[in-house]
Every structure is written in structure tokens, then in C-alpha cells.
Amino acid sequence: MAAKAMAASFFLCVALAAALAATASVGEAAVVEHTFVVHEMNVTHLCNTTKIYVVNGQLPGPALDVTDGDTVVVHIVNRLEHGLTIHWHGVRQIRSCWADGAGFVTECPIPPGGEHTYRFNVTGQVGTLWWHAHVTCLRATINGAIIIRPKDGKYPFPTPAKDLPIIIGEWWQLDLIELDRRMADGNFDDNPLSATINGKLGDLSNCSGVPEESFVLDVERGKSYLLRIINTALFSEYYFKVAGHTFTVVGADGNYLTPFETDMITVAPGETIDVLMTANAPPAHYHMIALANQPPEPDPQIPVFISRGLVRYAGVRGDNNGLPVPVPLMPSQHNTMPSYYFHGNLTGLAYPERHRVPMHVDERFFITLGLGSLCRGGKKVCKRRRSNETIVVATMNNVSFHHPTTTSLLERYYDGTGKGVYTEDFPEKPPHPYNYTNRDLIPPGPLEEALEPTFKATKLRRFKYNTSVEIVFQSTALLQSDSNPMHLHGYDFFVLAQGLGNFNPKRDVKKFNYHNPQLRNTVQVPRTGWAAVRFVTDNPGMWYLHCHFEFHIVMGMATAFIVEDGPTPETSLPPPPPEFKRCGANGLTRP
Template identity: 40%
Template sequence: MGKGNKCGLASSLLCLCFFGFFSAPAKAALKKYQFDIQVKNISRLCHAKPIVTVNGMFPGPTIYAREGDRVLVNVTNHAKYNMSIHWHGLKQYRNGWADGPAYITQCPIKTGKSYTYDFNITGQRGTLWWHAHIFWLRATVYGAIVILPKQGTPFPFPQPYRESNIILGEWWNNDVEALVKQGNQLGLPPNTSDAHTINGKPGPLFACSEKHTFAMEVEQGKTYILRIVNAALNDELFFAIAGHNMTVVEIDAVYTKPFTTQAILIAPGQTTNVLVQATQSPGRYFMAARPFMDAPISVDNRTATAILQYKGIPNSVLPVLPQLPAPNDTAFALSYNAKLKSLNSPLFPANVPSKVDRHLFYTIGLGINSCPTCLNGTRLTASLNNITFVMPQIGLLQAHYFNIKGVFRTDFPDRPPTPFNYTGAPLTANLGTTLGTRASKIAFNSTVELVLQDTNLLAAESHPFHLHGYNFFVVGTGVGNFDPKNDTVKFNLVDPPERNTVGVPTGGWVAIRFRADNPGVWFMHCHLELHTGWGLKTAFVVENGKGRDQSVLPPPKDLPPC
């Protein structure tokens, strides 16, 4: 363990250490964790406030495991809110019961109740994360997942000396659930966050926050791996370290072809691992994060900072700030994302589907609907293919598994009902937006190509989309309207980036491919919590296969009731 890190890793105990460095456990095993959801007073800016936490920690504890481990996490809810936990990026093969999104794969854990998430980690290694998946509670309920390779399997890059988790987030001075409720009553977005954070702390650029700064100590000449998670609710973020380059080696727990950069771009839901060499003049250097937004939309544009400090340097030395890209630097964003490519080595191949069985084209739209109960008389809404998703009152997976009628329909359209110039002049019409709990049925083991197209309905904006239960390959992206004739010939089918969350560029499109080999009901949604709440979401119902091990597993006995 790193200096000052005294936790053990006994299989029956929860390791509460989540700052600093981590050394590998001895072998693959059964890992048991206890998550107690509770309210605790936490101070981050000028005063303390009660927030929902896990084990009284903010951020919550890190799950440490090894590829091949079985993990059991017993979640007991002591808070006043219903709760569910999503293990973001874990594929949960045949086991949607452990995926976590409320009213999609489970009903929430009610106050005073418990539920044990029981899952295997198969064929995955790297950095993922977990978070609350109900309302806006993931503002404070989140933590990292670190999956080490199997014993004897080295990293496909130089072995780092040590590692550290860097979790980027947002902080509200007021109760975020109360702000959301107030916004819904007005028919407007809630207030933007009051600060960004690094490992739960905003850094010394904020008033009253000098003591709330994360610092990591490094030794001259050593190489470190930073496991970076964007847990922010609504902001894509730039991240950089003053005076130090970073080498990107992994995204969303998939190894990449290494490349060096002065800054990274990371969307909500995404993870990025970088190597950093401590080869600069000994001193104190700021790590910094601030939003990327290339649309005329209000965001919290304040910069969070942490400190990279060389061993032996006193705290009195003033840190140096990094040069971050401009907040609207679209050119950097597009260039950075274009550099991301799968490693595609014999050990870690990129199995990109070359033949497509099902072509899907989904348009992303924002709009304004009538709302007689709202003070403004209208409410902002969001849709895919002109459908605003309505959350059910029972989990979709339960309804699917037990064949409960009337909960949802499987007629989500493959294409928008009304084609138009998607990224042309700004439009204010909703183009016939309808409400519904509608999903798309997908044949088992079929290959799917999905094009997500941003539109200028109300406003063009970047949207990070997350698909549960799967990784996918990002085979193409562009600005403007997708051209099925000319854009497809430029697809990368050799080494495209493989991930679970992808950013649809502002006024542009992205194309992904995946093989539907995981039966169950799998959520897909914008990872901007604001837009998810407005209905920018849907689900895939992947049918069972014919093989013995190709059907959804039976539900656990302690599955929360509705």
C-alpha cells in the first residue's frame, strides 16, 4: 500500500481507502463489500451541508477486484430517498438484475431495506466506476472500480510505479434534489453546480476551500498511472497537469494505442487512464479540470484544481497552473477524439462487426411541451426519434422476464418518423414528439449499427450516450448530417475505439457497432442527468438465444419489490 494507506483487503471487509495509491491483491477471489447509504454533513466550500453518501464517504469507496473475480456488494439504504446503484461499464452477462438502473432492471431499494448486487467480472480489466442510478443522487453517490488483470498478465505498457484515482465531479451548495424539484415546477433547468471537484474537493481557487484540496505526492523519475473518471452530472471536462504531458493508454476499461497529449477531454460517464512521468523540476503543479461547451448554453465554467507535489517540496511553494484548452475549443475536442484507437493486438483484439444485421438511426431532439401545472406553462423535454421516454412503475427487466403485459412496448422506430435537415437552421418545433415507454427488440447475437444524430431542435449540443450491458465500437463520427453513402466508406473497421459511453458532437453524429450477445433489457441514455430526466433515453430488449447459457438468469430472491 502507499504511504498512509492502512486498509487491508480481506474478502469479508470493505476497504475504505480511496485516495492515494493501491497495490494489487494477491489473487482472484470472492470480494464482499458493504455499502451503507446514509446522510452525512460534508464541507466543501464555505459551509457544511448534509449529502447522501456511501459509508459516510465522499466520493464513496473504491471497488478493487481482479478479472475473473466474483463481487458481492450488499447495499443498505438508510437515506430518505429510494436508491439503486449502477456498476457503470460492467457487462453483467445474462445478469441484468445486478445492473442497477431504477425501473429498468430493478425497482429501487427503499429506505431501511437492503439488496445484494452479485456479479462476475469476466473479460474486463481497467478502470470503471459505480454511481446512484435514480434521480440526481449520483451528484454525491459515486466511486471508482479498479479491475486488475489476471495474475501473470502484464499491462501492455510500461509498468507504473504507483497509481491514483482521479474522480472529477460537481458540487451544489444546496440540496440538489430540491433544486431539481424546483426546476420541474418552473418548467426550467435547475441551477448549475457551484463548483467542480477532483476527488470530492474543489481546490484552492474557490473561497473558503484551501483545506479542501486533493494532493498526490510523486518521486522524481517515477512513472504513475492516473485512473480518471468523469462523475460530473452535466459537464464534459478538459483535464491537464501543469508542466506534464500525459500518455493515454486506456478508455472505458479498454486498452488503446498510446498517444501523448497535454490535455484530455472526458465526458460524463467515461474513464481514461493516463501515464504521467515525474521528470519535471521538483515543485508543486496544479492538476485542473474545467468544462468544454461549444454551444451557447449556460454551464458551471469554474475550474477545479488538485496538486501534484514532488517529494520533499514544502507546501509553501506556489503551484503552477496548466494551460487548458479554451472552453469552446471544438477543434481540440475533435482532434483528441480522433486519436483514440483500440490497441487491437493478438492479446486484445478489436472484434469489430464487419457485417451489420440491423441498421438504426436515432435523432436527438430538445423541445418545449405544454405543462399546465408548471408556473411557466411549458416544460423542456428531450427525445430520441421524437419519442420522450416515460419511466415505468415496474422494472422493464421484470416485465420482460415474467411476461407482464402493458408495462412497455417493443416498437421503438428504427428511424425518425419525419426526416428533416437535422443540423440546419435552428428549429423550435417538436415535430410531433410523443410520450411513451417504448424499447427496441433485438435478436440475440445479431449485429447492430446505430447512428446517433444531433439536431438543431431548440439547440445543438454535445450528448454523451451510455449503453448498459455492452461495449461498442465507435466506427465513425462527423459534424453535420450523417450521409449514409459517403460517410460509411470512411468508417474505421480495423481499430476503432471500444467503449461504453460516447460523445455525440455538437451538431454532428456518431456511429457505433456492437454484437447483441447479452440477453436482457439494457438501458441507453444521455449521460447528462438533465437530459435523461427530460426523457432522452430508451432501452434495447435483447432476446434469449437458443443455447443453454444464452438466456437471462433467474432473478435473485432479494430483488427489491415495486
């Protein structure tokens, strides 16, 4: 009992320290300081007590509430038996690549019992981003919102009565460290038990007839609410609806969007979507639903992941005045087209001059996203088609990324000691053209057998400062026809267009939106389709590019971009800050 009281007292002190962080009046920058204590905690759901990993005893973790222009300082205390880093997902990290928090890319993990301080500015971004662990699968429970408010306190839409994160995630009974180990061995048969909304499984999940707790949003009729929807799931894109209500989409990934009306949101892992919801329905209770989608067979099938919450109007009795609670009508779990149309409806809101699309292109990439296989035991020849003789890996242009386990790519690049650790020849196109979206490439085959052999390598790509880069991502049907949410650290990119089937430059370039494209850090590349993005390399450092499905990351769907220094100190990466700990000091390797 004393230990629990001590822990409660400690976390109260942490919360008070966060609440007393330095603040400033509207228009003035502030220093926002937090302490994150990462630790284990036992939680009981579905008649089982599970060990999970959390920050400050919270699931989801504490939100960072900042204003555009603020400096953020977060002290991490690692009380786990495993190393970890914290990534500030979507924060541009201008000239602060050392604080990006990508494990073994920009830093080695904070060792068990260790501490580390992250310090960075949040500048030129407004809306919703998020933070999460970036070593192994720990981000399933170590995550939280980053809320960035405008300097003048004004939005380009009606000011809501209240805003709050709606964090969609998953509940795993399997230990997350073990899950990572299994996925690294090519096993992606493990699944979570349920979806979650703000850490709650919802009353559709039950054990021995006892429903799980649901997330509840209390509203007052006539008022509007800004819902900051974040997908932290390891596995799935989600559909989100509230019965009897519609949404106005106003932002995504820390950037404003042209408002548009819809009754359903789709949000892929890594994405954030900001929506206004007006409580204009007859006063009552209404269910909200988060439902995971997935491709149909012959793709490997997963269970239905769903969580149900409640919108509760003020003044309504607890039994909903004796009436049934409306439930939204959801799409089929296997219908991925609503995602395609939703993402296709997003456009940017009147970007200022500095956000104009670069009309010239210095370097073009066509990157295929799929799966492949390696022979086990280092053999040259083996039976393919998902046999026991192979390990399934994920690839980009038929290269499966080999993640370092003892060193940081940024350190090696900065010190000039990258030789033997990585090469700078990530391919700009796949080695062999084929019909990338042919559904017959999905097992049981046999068409995929000739295409699936691949290899592991740490292949990067180097760019000069201020290079205009265009990437066309092509999802494939090789072994599995997933969509792919591709996330680039350190940058926002313009999403110029998306399409279904194989990208055809003669036809599809005509669809590019140069006028008001959405500006994102994560692009959902549609199932057996493509997406085109463009950005300028104006932020020097080492920047991780990867799919945000965790099993795709672990299995190798990743690379990193080196961006060289510009011509001035203001366009160059500074030396590591005093709080940065080099890898050799810890001697930590991947758990």
C-alpha cells in the first residue's frame, strides 16, 4: 500500500510540474517542460491481467499542449528493463535532428535505468501531432497527443467550445517486446484483442458477461467540439463515425485543410485528422465506433477490431430516457474504398508563399512497397511461397532495410564514419518492372515465387541542401495487398495525387494538384494503388522514411534520407546538444 501511495504521490508531482511549466501571453513563445517516467504497469482487461508499458501511469500518455513557436523540453526517465526512444511524430525538428527520437537512426535507445532530455522548437505548425516510443512495438501503449495552438489564438474556422484528442489504438495481451521479436522473425500471425478509443476497449468487448468500459464524450446541445483524431495502432487503418452526427474536416498532420463535410473519418496509423463536430442532434446518447479495415481474401485475415464509445448530451438520463442508443452504420470491414475517397477529398487551405509546391523536380523516385522473402540460415536456394524455409520481409524497391542495432546512423554520418555501416545507393526505381498490382501475386501463387527473393541492406540516399524531390509510392500485391501509410521524419510533403492500379506517368501526372494539395507527414498509399508526393530538402540531418504499420517497419519497409548542410550556419545541422548521449557511452543494443 505504501508503494502505491508513493507512486501516486510521485505522479502527482510530475503532473503538477507539467502544469506549472513556463507559460507566456498570447503571441509570446514559452518553454513547455515535462517529465515522462516510463514504467511497467499491470492492467486487467477481458479477464486477463497484462503487463503494459506506459508514461506517468497513463494510457494514453500525457498530452503536450503548446503554442506555435514554443520550445519543448521533455525529461525521460526510463524505468523499463528495455531501451527506448521517444519520437515527436510530425514535428519538423528544424536543425534539431538530434532530438527526433528515431531509435538507431538519430540516437541509440535510452538504456534501462537511464535518463535523457529532448529539447526542440515547434515552429510553423498548428493542429495535432503526436509522440510515441520508437524502439520495438512499445508505441502501442507509449504514446500521446501533441496539441499545437495558433500564436494569435485564432483558427480559420469557428472556435470550438472544447477540443480533445480521440486516440484510436489497440489492446494487446501479448507482451510487446515478444511481439517485436516474432515480427522480426517474419511472423505476422499475432493480433491484438480489441481496438481502443482513448485507452478504453468499449462495451462491445466483454468477458463473462461484463462489458468493458467505454470512452464517454459529454456534450452540450448547440456547441461545437474539435476532435483531434490520432491513429496509434500497430496494424490497422480505422473508420470512425458518431451516430446522428457529421464532421467538418479542418486539419491533418499539423496543417489546415480546406473544410469539407463528411459523416465518416478514415485515419491510417501515424495520421492525425482534426474535425469539428457540432452537437446538433436531439439530446440523447449516441454511440461512436472505431472499426479497423483490411483487404479481403486471399490476403491473410485478421479478426474484427472494433471499439465503441458514447456521446452523451447534458440533461439526458443515464438510461437514455428509456430509448435505445443509436449505432452508426459502418462500412464492411473489407471495403477499403471509403479510405481512398476520403483521402482523395483532402486539399490544403490557402498555403502562404513558403508553402508553394516546387514546380521543378531535381530527383525523382518510383518506390514499390511490398513483401519478399529470405532463405533461412543464409542459404542461397530455398522453397518460397511462405514456406518454413523462408522468412518473410518487407521491402522498398526490393530492398529490405537492415536496421542497425549498436549504433546511430546520424552519429556515423556526422562523424564521417559511415563506411561499413551503410551505403548511399538506395535505388530510385525497382530492379525489374512487373504488373505491380496483379492480384494473382497474392499467395497461394505461384506467380509471386519468382519475384519474392530479396536481400537485407542498410541502403540510404543522400541529397544536397535545397533539392526538390518527387516520390511516387506504388503499393503492390506481392505476397499481400496492404495499403501503406508512409511517414517521413523531419518533413511535411505535398500530396499531389493518388490513384488505383499501376502508376502511369503519361496519364497520371495530369492529375497532380499543384494549386492546393494537402501538406502531410504521412501519406496513405492506397491498397494496390499509388500516391505522389513532393518536397524540398531544406532541413539538414538524417531522416527516417518508413511505413507506419509496425510489422512493415520491423520487417524492413524503411530507409533514411541524408540531407547535407546548406551554405550558411543557419542552414546547417548544429553539433549534438549537451544533453545528447552518444551510443558508445551506453553500449546498448536492440532488446
